[in-house]
Amino acid sequence: MAAFNFEEYFQSKFSERLFQDPDASENHMTAATRLLEKKREMLELEQALSAQKEAFQMKMASLNSRREELDKKELSLRGSLMKFNQFLIETDIKKQRAEKKANNERQEKEQKVEEAEAKMAEREKLTSFLEKQRKVSEREKVYRSYMERVIEKSGEFQELKDILRKHDTLSSNLGDMIEKSTVMTDRLDSMKQEYYTMITKNDEATMRYTNIIADLTWRKETAMSNHQKWESLWTHIQNTAARNVLLLGRVKMATENIYVQIYKQRGIPAKEAESVDDQLIKIKTYIKDLTDIIVESSKQEKQSKEVFDRLAMPGK
Template identity: 45%
Template sequence: MPEREDDHLTPATRLLEKRREMAEVDQALLAQKEEFQMKMESLQQRREELERKECDLKEQLLKFDHFLKENDSKKARALKKADEERDSKKHKDKEIEKLKVEKSKLEKDKSKLQEKLDRFKIYHTYMEKVLEAGEEFGEMRDIIARYDTLTATHEDLLEQDQRNQEVIEKERQNLMKYSEEKDNEILSCNNQLSGLQTQLDTAQSEAVKWESAWTHIKNTAATKTLTLGRIKMAARNLYQLVKRHQRQSAEEEETHEQLAQ
C-alpha cells in the first residue's frame, strides 16, 4: 500500500521525503553523536576523576609511607632518647650515691675536725693563760716555737730510741742464734754422750760377762791344776816308789821335768 502511494508521489515529493528522512537520520545521528559525546565527556570526567583519585591515593600512600618512616624514625629517636635518659638516670643515680658517700665522709671529717678543734681550744686557752701568767714568752708564737723545739727534740730522742731498739733487737737475735747454736751443740754432745754411755754400758756388760767367764775359767783351771797336781803327785809317788826299788834318782828328776812341761 505504501509503495502504491509512493507511485503516486512526484519526484519532488520523493526528494523532500528523502531529505526529511535524511534530516531525521542526521538528527538521530546528531543526537547519538551528542549522546556519545556526552558519554565520552562523562567518561573523560570519570577518567580524570579516577586519575585524580589515583594521584590523591598515591600522594596519600606516599604521605602515609613518609608518616610511617617518620614515625619509625621518631620511635627510634624516642627509644634512643629513652635509653639515653635511662643511662643518664643511672649515671646520675650513681653520681648521687657517690655524692651521698662523699657528703657522709665530709660530714664525718667535719665532725672529726670539729672535735679536734674543740680539743685544740683547750691548748689555745692554756697558752693564753701561760702568756698571762708569766713573762718568759712574749707572744703565742714563742710558745709554739718552744713547742716545735721540744717536739723536734722528742722526735730525735724517739729516733735515737728506735735505733737503740734496733741494735738491741739485732743483739737479741744474735744471742738467740748463738743460744740456738749452743743448744744444738749441747744436744749433739748429749746425743754423743748417750751413745758413748750406751757403748760403755755394753762394754761393762761385756766386761762383766767376760770377767764371769774368766772367773769360771780360772776356777775351772784351778780345779784342773789341783787335779793335775794330784795326778802329778800320785804319778811321782808311784814313780818314786818304782824307782825306789830301782835306785834311779836321775831318771826320777827327768821324769819330774817332763811332768812339769
C-alpha cells in the first residue's frame, strides 16, 4: 500500500487553521455545519494519522533490521579486509623472498657462465699449444736423419732411442693434454646444459609469480570496489534515516498544534502531555466527543422538525 502523503494533507487541510485563530474562519458557519465539518476533518485526520503511524512503525522496524544486518556485514567485511591485508603482507614477503632467490640464481648463473667462458678460453689455448707441438713433432721427423748426425756429433744423446724416449714422453704428455681437453669439453657442455635448464626454470618461475601478482591485484581491486559500494549504501541509509527523523518532527509539531487548538476551543490552557501518543489519545477523545455531539444534535434537529411539521398541519 502506498504511503499516505501526510505533509501534503496538512498543507492543504490544516496549515491555515493550525497557525490562525479558528474563531475568525468559523463566524459565518452554523453550529451544525461546523460540527459536521469538524467530524469529517477529524475522521480524515484520524485515518491519516493511523496510516502514517503504521507506515512509520513498519519503516522504522525495517530500518532497524537493515541496520543490524549492515552492522554485521560491516564487521564481517572489516574482518575480511584485515585477513586480506595480512594476506597481502605475507604475499609481499614471499615476493621479496622469490625476487631475492631469483637474483641469487641469476648471479650464480652469471658466475657459471663466466667460469665456462674462462674454461673455453683455456681449452682454446691448450688446443693451440698442442697443435703447435704436433707441428713441431712433424718437423722433427723430417729431420730424423739430421738428428742421427747430430747424435754422432752431440754428447747429450748417446742413441736415437734416447731421442725417441724423449719423444714418447712428449707424446704421452700430449695425450694427457688431449684427454684433459676432452674432459673439459664434456664439462663445458654439461655446464651449458645446466645453464639452459636454469634459464628455462627461471622463466617459468617468473611467469608463475607474474600470474600470482596479477591475481592478487585483481582481488585487491575487487575488495576495494565492494568496500566503496557498502560505504555508499551506508551513507544512503543514514541520509534516509535523517529525512525520516525530520518528517517525524513535523508530525510531532502538527500534533502539538492540533492538541493546543483543542484546548483553545475549550477555553482552557493546554496541558503538557508526556508523549505524542498521549496527545493523539486526547485528540481521539475530542473527536469522539464531537461525534457524539453531532449525533445528539441530529436527533434533536429531527425531533424538532417532526414537532414543527405536526404543528404546521393541525388538520391532520
